[in-house]
Amino acid sequence: MRFSLRPLLVRCALAIAMPLAACAAFTFATAATSGVAHAQQMPPGAKQPSEFPRVKLTAGMFVIDAAVAANDPDREQGLMYRTQLAPNEGMLFVFNENAVHCFWMKNTLIPLSIAFMRADGTVTDIDEMDAETTNNHCPRNNGVYALEMSKGWFTSKGIKPGMKIQGLPPQQ
CATH class of the missing domain: 2.60.120.1140 (Protein of unknown function DUF192)
Incomplete structure (x- = not known):
């Protein structure tokens, strides 16, 4: 019997990638509508x-x-x-x-x-x-x-x- 990991790996990769893509799309849309582009969060302790x-x-x-x-x-x-x-x-x-x-x-x-x-x-x-x-x-x-x-x-x-x-x- 031959067992291939490829289909399982593809399914796992898609299972991980789809939520990440949705999160990235949401983050980009939120940044675009809030007027924030390419801004980094100030780290804790940084001065404003x-x-x-x-x-x-x-x-x-x-x-x-x-x-x-x-x-x-x-x-x-x-x-x-x-x-x-x-x-x-x-x-x-x-x-x-x-x-x-x-x-x-x-x-x-x-x-x-x-x-x-x-x-x-x-x-x-x-x-x-x-x-x-x-x-x-x-x-x-x-x-x-x-x-x-x-x-x-x-x-x-x-x-x-x-x-x-x-x-x-x-x-x-």
Whole structure:
């Protein structure tokens, strides 16, 4: 007698796949009707965007509304899980030491530009970062601040290395 597992495996696979497909369709339909697309849940313990302290910065004639990440947990979270930024909104990272501070985009859902700065606010490096990548983005120069904005923001405003960002809070 010959016994084949193939029909049984096909039936089991269909029994598992059908409910999963229905669940996926329901989830997609619910997300589409609720206006949520490609959003990740904030993990337990993560700060909501409104919970970060904020500062007004200026870059030339442009005013920036920046959330401030000045401690390890805030810097680690950064703009992770955010699905959008307002036109002149960003995040300012404040470090305790003058060093090369590298960034990556894991769990960051929106593409960003980053400007690295010295203690006096002088921009030393600007880099473009794609969403949800783990490539390192490191400045060529030491610094104590980094400012993340929507991708292309610095270029569109004519902000280049050598220019200064004003209104930076003191290092902690």
